Amino acid sequence: MRNRRQRANPVRRTSDRVQWWLARVRLAVLAVTLPAAAVTTGLRSYRGELHSAQTQSATRHPVTARLTTDAPGPTGADSAKVPATAAWTASDGTTRTATVDVWAGESAGTAVSLWVDSHDTPVSAPPNHAQAVTSGWTTAALTAGSVALLCLGLWKGSVHLLNRSRYARWDAEWSQVEPRWSRRLPN
Known part of the structure; x- marks a missing residue:
């Protein structure tokens, strides 16, 4: 009932009607x-x-690498990941090395997971x-x-x-x- 009275309001301008319809649209x-x-x-x-x-899963695979040196220890209260060198055996039998992020304080010989492509180049893991x-x-x-x-x-x-x-x-x-x-x- 209120809507009908509102539409019949003689004081209501055309711009008011346009605004009312625009709101509904x-x-x-x-x-x-x-x-x-x-x-x-x-x-x-x-x-x-x-x-x-x-x-990416079809062209990448995980390998287990081992740290070649001890990772730097934590600095202050920060126990974030730090860069360290890791080595693994490639599919052609050669030993490859790369810099990987590991937890601060990890010791040499610790196993780390690393993703590589078909050329044994380190790459990021495929999205899960x-x-x-x-x-x-x-x-x-x-x-x-x-x-x-x-x-x-x-x-x-x-x-x-x-x-x-x-x-x-x-x-x-x-x-x-x-x-x-x-x-x-x-x-």
């Missing part, structure tokens, strides 16, 4: 677009990360399932936030334009009415 677009965009981009990111993991899931959720959340901000920006922009139009009309009407109220003659 914005909510409808937001209700449809936000979940669709978030799910689509999240799934695409998840599937892409899984495909990347499968591709948890990383793919995290990537999908993160992408979906960022997309949802972006769609919401875009809708908010469009809404604020349209209200700003409607208000500018209203103010211009009020100024034009006031310039006609004000001289009669103040009993001044226009210049």
Whole structure:
């Protein structure tokens, strides 16, 4: 009942009606677009990360390397990982070395896991399932936030334009009415 009275209000301007309809359209677009965009981009990111993991797993494999020297000890309260040299036997029988990150204070001879490619060059480990899931959720959340901000920006922009139009009309009407109220003659 209130809606019908509101629409029939003789004081209600066309710009008020436009703003009312824009609000409804914005909510409808937001209700449809936000979940669709978030799910689509999240799934695409998840599937892409899984495909990347499968591709990388086919060309990479883990090897066990041994530290050749003691890793530097912790400095102060920091017990983070530090660089150290590790050696392993490559598929062709040669001994290879590389710098790897290990926990501070590890001693020489400690076994460390290292991923290498088909040329026995150290590479990063392929992404795992948890990383793919995290990537999908993160992408979906960022997309949802972006769609919401875009809708908010469009809404604020349209209200700003409607208000500018209203103010211009009020100024034009006031310039006609004000001289009669103040009993001044226009210049």
